[in-house]
Amino acid sequence: MAKQSFVTGQVLTAQQVNDLQTNDFNQTVSAKTASYTLVAADKGTRITMSSTSATTITVNTGLFAAGDTLFIQNLNTGVCSITAGTATVDTSASLALAQHEGGTLYFTSAGVSTFFKAAGAAASSGGMTVITSGSLSTTSVSISGFSGYNSLLLEINNPVVDVSSQMAFRFNNNSGGVYSQAGMSPLTNTILNGGPTSTARAGFATYNLSTTADNTSVFISVNDYDSTVYKNINMGTANGSDAIFGNVRFNDTTAITSIQITTSGGTSNFTGGTYVLYGVK
Amino acid sequence: MKPQVKIVNCETGEEIIRDATAAEIAQMETDAANYAAEQAEAEAKAQAKAAAEGKLAALGLTTDDLRALGL
Numbered sequence: 446m447a448k449q450s451f452v453t454g455q456v457l458t459a460q461q462v463n464d465l466q467t468n469d470f471n472q473t474v475s476a477k478t479a480s481y482t483l484v485a486a487d488k489g490t491r492i493t494m495s496s497t498s499a500t501t502i503t504v505n506t507g508l509f510a511a512g513d514t515l516f517i518q519n520l521n522t523g524v525c526s527i528t529a530g531t532a533t534v535d536t537s538a539s540l541a542l543a544q545h546e547g548g549t550l551y552f553t554s555a556g557v558s559t560f561f562k563a564a565g566a567a568a569s570s571g572g573m574t575v576i577t578s579g580s581l582s583t584t585s586v587s588i589s590g591f592s593g594y595n596s597l598l599l600e601i602n603n604p605v606v607d608v609s610s611q612m613a614f615r616f617n618n619n620s621g622g623v624y625s626q627a628g629m630s631p632l633t634n635t636i637l638n639g640g641p642t643s644t645a646r647a648g649f650a651t652y653n654l655s656t657t658a659d660n661t662s663v664f665i666s667v668n669d670y671d672s673t674v675y676k677n678i679n680m681g682t683a684n685g686s687d688a689i690f691g692n693v694r695f696n697d698t699t700a701i702t703s704i705q706i707t708t709s710g711g712t713s714n715f716t717g718g719t720y721v722l723y724g725v726k
Numbered sequence: 727m728k729p730q731v732k733i734v735n736c737e738t739g740e741e742i743i744r745d746a747t748a749a750e751i752a753q754m755e756t757d758a759a760n761y762a763a764e765q766a767e768a769e770a771k772a773q774a775k776a777a778a779e780g781k782l783a784a785l786g787l788t789t790d791d792l793r794a795l796g797l
Binding site: 499501526527528529534539540541576577579582583584585586587588589590591592610611613620707709712714722 | 729730731732733734735736737738739740741743746750753754756757758760761
């Protein structure tokens with residue numbers, strides 16, 4: 446229920462009082478199933494998001510006042526990200542809510558808010574958390590802001606492009622010859638190239654991409670990604686016609702702060718497929 | 727139309743799609759040229775293999791015959 450305004454001398458009805466009491470004991474819920482932009486009437490309510498795809502809840506300025514609060518929670522598997530529209534949203538935690546995560550959005554002025562993430566879904570040691578997920582699109586997808594885990598696991602499912610090309614991965618958008626890789630294709634009995642990749646290759650784990658969905662699945666795991674030593678990566682892929690597994694060494698002592706998923710055909714775009722990035726504590 | 731890139735910041739939840747920068751476009755062109763070269767090399771190898779197999783067949787030989795000779 447949105448906040449009510451009463452005037453001097455007004456006689457309250459039983460319904461009005463009951464509605465107020467109901468909001469105290471059973472907070473008004475505004476259920477969403479797709480990305481949503483907050484409105485003034487959301488003040489004091491609980492916003493629930495339920496979607497299997499990534500969604501956003503956008504916060505704009507001029508709708509709330511200092512001291513206003515509302516609760517936001519994510520009920521489904523798609524990551525729900527609280528996004529600063531024209532307002533500022535600060536937090537000491539992540540604004541990306543995995544399933545069963547939530548917290549209070551508190552406004553210190555009309556255009557400034559802080560998100561206080563509630564405890565509950567934080568992964569314990571060895572636990573895995575969905576950091577982000579979404580659809581592949583454009584020529585390249587760059588993911589950053591995933592600090593605080595021991596290792597990362599990136600899954601790519603069913604990528605499709607508009608022009609036949611290859612998919613390659615990079616760290617920190619490093620396009621130098623810093624990726625040593627070796628692999629094997631058991632189905633074709635082929636040993637794949639090892640040694641440093643050329644500068645022109647500028648990435649690793651290149652897989653052929655099709656213009657039609659072929660159920661290709663790719664995984665990449667990176668241990669100690671934020672360390673300042675060379676990083677070792679395990680990877681694998683499979684589709685209807687091939688299966689490849691192998692290892693990569695990222696010959697750079699810089700901590701990995703971003704991952705790029707690219708179509709190395711250069712002029713092609715992802716037209717389908719999804720990514721999920723997990724963090725392991 | 728300029729190629730675009732998708733930027734995802736997990737910390738802030740921000741996702742944007744923007745036009746690629748000149749440096750990114752240059753890298754894409756390098757990638758495209760490299761991919762085309764690899765495709766051409768693979769095609770040339772396949773054609774050379776088919777031609778060699780044709781010559782063997784003309785001699786009444788197969789690749790199994792060559793393997794039997796330890797070649």
